[in-house]
Amino acid sequence: MGLVTLTHTPSPMRFLSILNRPTNERPFVLFPVGYPAEDATVSDIRRKPLAAISAGHEPPPAREPEWPPIRTPDSSQ
Secondary structure, three states: OOOEEOOEOOOOOOHHHHHOOOOOOOOOOEOOEEOOOOOOOOOOOOOOOHHHHOOOOOOOOOOOOOOOOOOOOOOOO
């Protein structure tokens, strides 16, 4: 097996003092990387189809112009 990762957003952020980082730095997410345990399992999580999480917008039907187009002497028909 190769290296694996997962996203983790710690709360509270106590690990900052261990890393000796300046107080003005604020992490948003951690990516722990390592080798999985021999008996590690992965949940069988499936993504929802796009139609289940989104709503589409149909364009309005085409309409005839409200007034006839203006024709000039040099315009082609």
